[in-house]
Amino acid sequence: MVCFCPECSSLLRKKTVNGTNLLACRCGYEEVNASHADDLKKNIEKKKHAMGKSLVVIKEEDKIIVHPLVSKYCPKCNHKEAEAWQEQTRSADEPSTSFFKCTKCKFTWREY
Numbered sequence: 001m002v003c004f005c006p007e008c009s010s011l012l013r014k015k016t017v018n019g020t021n022l023l024a025c026r027c028g029y030e031e032v033n034a035s036h037a038d039d040l041k042k043n044i045e046k047k048k049h050a051m052g053k054s055l056v057v058i059k060e061e062d063k064i065i066v067h068p069l070v071s072k073y074c075p076k077c078n079h080k081e082a083e084a085w086q087e088q089t090r091s092a093d094e095p096s097t098s099f100f101k102c103t104k105c106k107f108t109w110r111e112y
């Protein structure tokens, strides 16, 4: 049986989560692949809710974890290790700004 996503019309793929058969789309839509019509609607509501929640959490964790450590001299205490990340400034055509944060004194500075 071939099913299509009601949200974006892509092909749904079979997947199993905690023993429950689901049809999942790459856009994030999921539906329960079961014949128990009673539970069907409830399960979809639950899945959607849980999914939205976990997405937010993952995003926050990404923001914290993603910073790599680089060899950079801190302009304040001269320690040679800093967290590095980049942020896009107001307009998209401007180059992104590199930020560094000293792992010792927590001083934060930027480079263009």
Ligand SMILES: [Zn+2]
Binding pocket: 005, 006, 007, 008, 009, 010, 025, 026, 027, 028, 029
């Ligand atoms: Zn979709």
Ligand SMILES: [Zn+2]
Binding pocket: 074, 075, 076, 077, 078, 079, 102, 103, 104, 105, 106, 107
């Ligand atoms: Zn420092």
